[in-house]
Amino acid sequence: MMAQQLPPNKKYNPKKGRIGGVIFGGIFAAAGCFAAGGILFDEHQNDLLFRLLMAGFFLLVFGGLGVFLIRHALKKTNLQQELDKIRREGIASDQKSGHKYMTIFGLVFSLPGLLIMVIGLVKGEAGALAGIPFALVGLGLYAYGNKQKRTYQVIGPTVLKPDPLPPVTGHQLGGRFSLSAKPRNGLTLRLSCLHTYSSGSGDNRTTHTSVLHQQETRAYIETDSAGQQHIQFLFELPADVPESGNESYKGTVSWQLAAEGQVTTARKVPGTQIAELMEFKRTWDLPVLSPALAEALGIALTQSDIAIPEQHQQETRAEQRQEAVESVERQIDMTTLPSGTTEIISEAGRNKSMWGILLAIGAIFGCVGLFLLYQATQEGGGLWFMAPVFCLVGWGAFLYGLFLSGRKLETYISADQADGHGQVQIIRSVFGRQLYQRNGCITSPSQLELKMTMSSTSQDHVKTEYMAIYANIDGKSIKLAEGIEGRLAGEAMLAKIKAALTQRLDDELI
Structure with missing residues (x-):
C-alpha cells in the first residue's frame, strides 16, 4: 500500500x-x-x-x-x-x-x-x-x-515528549516529561488501550469504555541541579493490539497514558513550614500506529533513545512482586497445619465492589420487572414480553451477586506418604452451608492453571482482573482458590501453591 x-x-x-x-x-x-x-x-x-x-x-x-x-x-x-x-x-x-x-x-x-x-x-x-x-x-x-x-x-505544565515518535504496535513506547513538584514515593505510569462505543438509541443510548490492553510501570526519575524532576518511562507494546482509530472496531480506539502519585509543592501548609502534599494525576492521549500504516507513511521503525537503568527495572519488578505477595496474603488465608497439610481459605464477603454492584443493579432491574409485570396484568400488550426479560436478568444478577457474597472455598493439600503425590480436598459452602466436596490427586505442579474469571473497569479506566487457580485432575478442573483481585496477586498465589507442593514432591516434579 x-x-x-x-x-x-x-x-x-x-x-x-x-x-x-x-x-x-x-x-x-x-x-x-x-x-x-x-x-x-x-x-x-x-x-x-x-x-x-x-x-x-x-x-x-x-x-x-x-x-x-x-x-x-x-x-x-x-x-x-x-x-x-x-x-x-x-x-x-x-x-x-x-x-x-x-x-x-x-x-x-x-x-x-x-x-x-x-x-x-x-x-x-x-x-x-x-x-x-x-x-x-x-x-x-x-x-x-x-x-x-x-x-x-x-x-505546572507536564508536556510529554514521546520517544520514539510515533509509537508502533509490536515495538517500544517511551517518553519523558518534566515536573517542578517532587514526587513523594515515585509515580505510577499506566498505559491503556481504550475502546469507546455507544449502544442503545434515543433516551437509552449509553456510552461504554472497555480496556483492551493495560500495563503499568514505575517512573524513572532524575533530578537536575535546579531541582527539576525529569520523568522517563518505557513500555513494550504487544504486536496483537489495535492501533489508534482502528476501524475494525465499532466506535473508536484510543491510547491513553496516565501518571499518578503524590507530590510535594512549593506551597506550605497554612500556619506551618511543611510543604503541601497534593495528589498528582495527568493523562495524555497518544497516537499509536500499526506497522502497516507506519510503513505506508514512510516512517522508519526505530528503538527508543530512553535507557532505563537495569537496576531500576529490577527494583520495579521486585516492588511489584512484593506488592502482589502482600495483596494476596490479605485476600487469601494460606497456612500449614502441624500435620503438614496446607490449608487455603477463600473467605466469603470479599470483592465487595464486584458482588455489591450485582446486588444493586439486579435489585433495580428486578423491581422494574415486577412493576412491568403488574402493568402487564392491567394493560397487556408488549409489556408481557418486556416484564419477563427484566425479571430474569434482574433477579438472576441479584441471585448471582448473593451467591458471590456468601461463597466460601476451603482447600486442603496433603502429601501421600506412599508416593509423595499431593492429595487435594476442596469444600464449597455458601453462607456456612456446605454444598459439595471434591477430592483429587496432584502429581505435578504443571496441573495448576491461573484463569481470569471476571473483570471490572473503574471510571478512571483502571481494569481489575479477578483470578482463580484451578487444578486439572482426571480431565476435570477443580478450583483451589478464587476471587483473587489482580493478575500479579494471582500469579503470586499460584507460586505459593506450587511451592507448597514441591516441598513434598520429588525433585523431578519441580
Whole structure:
C-alpha cells in the first residue's frame, strides 16, 4: 500500500465521527436559532430589552455550541502534520485545557442569567426567575473551572515528549516529561488501550469504555541541579493490539497514558513550614500506529533513545512482586497445619465492589420487572414480553451477586506418604452451608492453571482482573482458590501453591 492511497484523516477523523458531529451541531444550532426567534417575536412580552437578552442568551449558548461542534467535526487534521507538531511541541496533558472550557461555559451561562434576573427584578416581572438556574449552573461551572486551574498551576505544565515518535504496535513506547513538584514515593505510569462505543438509541443510548490492553510501570526519575524532576518511562507494546482509530472496531480506539502519585509543592501548609502534599494525576492521549500504516507513511521503525537503568527495572519488578505477595496474603488465608497439610481459605464477603454492584443493579432491574409485570396484568400488550426479560436478568444478577457474597472455598493439600503425590480436598459452602466436596490427586505442579474469571473497569479506566487457580485432575478442573483481585496477586498465589507442593514432591516434579 502506498502512502498516497491512504485517506489523510483515516485515523483521526473517521467519516462517521464527522457526520455525527455535524448532525449534533446542527441540532444545537437550529434549537438556538428557533428559541431566539420565538422569544424575539413573542407578542406576549412587551419589554424589548428583556426579549433581546433572552434571545441572545439562547442564541449564544445553543447556537454557539452547535457552531463549535460543526467546526470541530469538519476540522481537517493531517496525520503527518500532527506528528510534526508533536515533535516540535510535545503532547499537552488533558488537564491543560479542561479548566478553560469550564470557565468559558460558566461565563456563557451565568452572565446572561444574571442580567435576566436583574432586569426582571427591576421591572418586577416573573421572568426574572428564568435566569436563576442558568446563573447557578454557570457560577458552579466557573468555580469548578477555577479550582481546576489553581490545581493545574500549582503542579505546572507536564508536556510529554514521546520517544520514539510515533509509537508502533509490536515495538517500544517511551517518553519523558518534566515536573517542578517532587514526587513523594515515585509515580505510577499506566498505559491503556481504550475502546469507546455507544449502544442503545434515543433516551437509552449509553456510552461504554472497555480496556483492551493495560500495563503499568514505575517512573524513572532524575533530578537536575535546579531541582527539576525529569520523568522517563518505557513500555513494550504487544504486536496483537489495535492501533489508534482502528476501524475494525465499532466506535473508536484510543491510547491513553496516565501518571499518578503524590507530590510535594512549593506551597506550605497554612500556619506551618511543611510543604503541601497534593495528589498528582495527568493523562495524555497518544497516537499509536500499526506497522502497516507506519510503513505506508514512510516512517522508519526505530528503538527508543530512553535507557532505563537495569537496576531500576529490577527494583520495579521486585516492588511489584512484593506488592502482589502482600495483596494476596490479605485476600487469601494460606497456612500449614502441624500435620503438614496446607490449608487455603477463600473467605466469603470479599470483592465487595464486584458482588455489591450485582446486588444493586439486579435489585433495580428486578423491581422494574415486577412493576412491568403488574402493568402487564392491567394493560397487556408488549409489556408481557418486556416484564419477563427484566425479571430474569434482574433477579438472576441479584441471585448471582448473593451467591458471590456468601461463597466460601476451603482447600486442603496433603502429601501421600506412599508416593509423595499431593492429595487435594476442596469444600464449597455458601453462607456456612456446605454444598459439595471434591477430592483429587496432584502429581505435578504443571496441573495448576491461573484463569481470569471476571473483570471490572473503574471510571478512571483502571481494569481489575479477578483470578482463580484451578487444578486439572482426571480431565476435570477443580478450583483451589478464587476471587483473587489482580493478575500479579494471582500469579503470586499460584507460586505459593506450587511451592507448597514441591516441598513434598520429588525433585523431578519441580
